[in-house]
Amino acid sequence: MNTPEPMNTPEPADGAGVPVVLAGARGHGHWHLDNLRRLQDKGIVRLAGICELTPLTPDEIPPGLGTPEQSADFGALLDATGARIAVICTPIPTHTDLALTAARRGVHLLLEKPPAPSYAEFRRMADGVAEAGVVCQIGFQSLGSHALPAVRAMIGDGVIGEISGVGGAGAWARPEAYFRRAPWSGKRRMNGVDVIDGALTNPLAHAVATALALADVTRAEDVTGIETELAHANAIESDDTSCVRITTAAGRQVVVAATLCAEDPDDPYVVVHGSQGRITFWYKQDRVLLQRGGHGPEEFEYGRTDLLENLVDHLTDGTDLLVPPAATEAFMRVVEAIRVAPDPLELPDEAWHRLPGEDRRVVPGVDGLVAAAADTLALFSELGAAWASPTVHPSPTADPSPTARPSASAHPKEVST
Numbered sequence: 001m002n003t004p005e006p007m008n009t010p011e012p013a014d015g016a017g018v019p020v021v022l023a024g025a026r027g028h029g030h031w032h033l034d035n036l037r038r039l040q041d042k043g044i045v046r047l048a049g050i051c052e053l054t055p056l057t058p059d060e061i062p063p064g065l066g067t068p069e070q071s072a073d074f075g076a077l078l079d080a081t082g083a084r085i086a087v088i089c090t091p092i093p094t095h096t097d098l099a100l101t102a103a104r105r106g107v108h109l110l111l112e113k114p115p116a117p118s119y120a121e122f123r124r125m126a127d128g129v130a131e132a133g134v135v136c137q138i139g140f141q142s143l144g145s146h147a148l149p150a151v152r153a154m155i156g157d158g159v160i161g162e163i164s165g166v167g168g169a170g171a172w173a174r175p176e177a178y179f180r181r182a183p184w185s186g187k188r189r190m191n192g193v194d195v196i197d198g199a200l201t202n203p204l205a206h207a208v209a210t211a212l213a214l215a216d217v218t219r220a221e222d223v224t225g226i227e228t229e230l231a232h233a234n235a236i237e238s239d240d241t242s243c244v245r246i247t248t249a250a251g252r253q254v255v256v257a258a259t260l261c262a263e264d265p266d267d268p269y270v271v272v273h274g275s276q277g278r279i280t281f282w283y284k285q286d287r288v289l290l291q292r293g294g295h296g297p298e299e300f301e302y303g304r305t306d307l308l309e310n311l312v313d314h315l316t317d318g319t320d321l322l323v324p325p326a327a328t329e330a331f332m333r334v335v336e337a338i339r340v341a342p343d344p345l346e347l348p349d350e351a352w353h354r355l356p357g358e359d360r361r362v363v364p365g366v367d368g369l370v371a372a373a374a375d376t377l378a379l380f381s382e383l384g385a386a387w388a389s390p391t392v393h394p395s396p397t398a399d400p401s402p403t404a405r406p407s408a409s410a411h412p413k414e415v416s417t
Contacts (some may be wrong), residue, residue, distance in 0.1 A: 018312055019048035019082055021107075023074055023098055024089035025056055027181065028112070032087050035308060037062045044312055048081035075101050083107055085311065089139075091184050092117045092202070093193050096125040103132035108315060110308050112139040113205050115328060117194035119336035126325035137311045138323045140331075142206045142283040143213055144310065146302040151214055151272065151279055151288060160274025160292050167374030168211035168256035170204035170268035171367045175359040178260075179236050186236030188343065196339050198230065198239040204258040204268060208244070209331045210283045211270045215254045220329040222249050226337040226393045229380050230344035233261045233352035233361045239344040241363055243373050243380050244334055257373035257380070261352060261363040271374055337393045351387050 017040060022032055039045045047068045050056055055070040071077040078086060078101070086102040087110045088095060096116050099109055109129065115138050116122035129136045142148075155163060179186035187195040200208055212218060225247035230239035243257035258268075272279040277292025290298040305322065313319035352363045372383050380388035 017044050017046040018084050018315070020045045020085045020087060020308075021049040021051060021074075021077055021081055021083040022047065022087045022089065023051040024091075024112075025050045025052055025060070027089075029089045032089055033062050033065065035306065036087075037064050039306070039309060039312075040065065044309060045085070048083050049077045051077050074098055075105070078102060078105050078107055084315075085110065085308075087308065088112060091182065091195075092197060093184070093190075093195055096121045096128075099125045099136065100128045100132075103129045103134045103136075106132070106134060108134045108311065109136040110139055110311055111136055113209070113328075114196075114201050114331070114335055115325065116332065117196045117335070118339050119332050121194070122325070122328075122332045122335075129325065135311065135314060135321060136325055137307050137314075137321055138325060138328045139307060140206060140209045140323050140328070141304070141307055142210045143323045143327070144305040144307050145283060145286045146304060147281055147283070147286050147288050147300070148210075148213060150300065150302060151281055152216075154279060154290065155214075155272060155274075159277070159290065160272065160279060161276030162274060163215075163252060164273045164275065165253040165255070165377045166211045166215040166270060166272050167377055168207040168254070168258075168268070168270045169370045169374035170199070170207045170256075170258040171262035171264075171266055171370045172199075172203065172258070172260050172268070173262045173265040173358075173360055173362075174203070174240070174260040176234060176361065177359060179234055186234065186238050186240075188237045188339075194339060196238065196335060198242060198338060198344070199258040199260050200239065200242050200244055200256065201335050201338055203260065204256075205331070206283060207258060207268045207270065208256045208334055209328065210281070211254050211256050212246070212330045212334075213327075214270055214272055214281070215248060215252060216250075217246065217248045217254060217330045218327045220333055223247070223330050223333045224249050226334060227379060228337055228341045228391050228393065229388045230338065230341055230391075231347055231380075231387060231389075232344045233347045233363050237343065239338070241347070241366060242338075242344070243370075244337070245377070245379055246330075246334065253377050255373055255377040255379070257370040259363060259366045259370055261361050262367050262370075263362050263364065264367055266367075269374075273377070340393070341391045345387060345389055347387050 049069040227245040232240045241259040246254040280289040286302045288300045
């Protein structure tokens, strides 16, 4: 799929910035409100509208954003405000329908990750957006880090020798209340509709997308095999402790392990393994550690390009778009493999305990398992986790063409992504 050509979308004559509508302003939407305020202060955008089932109160709108128009009807709000960009931060199953609602009106998009709950829905969204001739940026903020091109340059220069694979590790902790934050939280499906709100597909999706990007695996055809191990300690349908191994067309392996039940939660990272060293990238910090033979460790810190700002620059002056849908095809192959996998294993009572005072469940030893998976490119079951059970998926290089499940209502709901 080709990315649409940049469009000349001039700022309004009053210099107030490109008008933007935000769909889904609670939960993670708060982050977007703060970012919109930052960009509005710079004159880049103007928050023209907020789409929520329940309007935000004045106290919920950060100072400096004025009184944007509010409505639960997304299409009508886009029409009324003359929005040129829509930021969609709503429940995962609503992404495709809302994106297409905007695209049909010629409104460009910043679509939160994961872009869709299935590959079929992703294709429906991406193809529909391309047909409408609008631009869509997928909200993997880590892919805006300036560390990515820097690490790619190191790899290309042979700084750590021949690349054998890429690992990713995310050891996070979430209270049990996290899985009650919205009706769809911790669900694989709801009312017959795919949700796929698991550790690897939502909270730690950046680890998967970033590992794939550093392995130069972005398109669907770059993936030749996927193995998954999905489990949960919390009382949910989806996975909270999982790993995936992706085999690439270049013959390398990408392994990402994640948990929301860590004993000692820490920042997630991606590590590139080479024959003469390794590069570790803490993607939330934009920090890189280079370790190689004959040299002391070298540490670098980088800046980051905001994806909404990049989208505006793309529309106004043709700056390359950082995360078009085509750059997330391989990630969506992983989402699809998780979607069609057997339901995650429920960990036995002896495999976890509740942490007093923190309202969360902990899997003893899982921090080490997650790190070891990223370090050795091995799955949990290969590292001796008695509760792990691997699922090997058929080669996903061909169009999986699953029967698309019914799409959800296109009304935004309160969301935390």
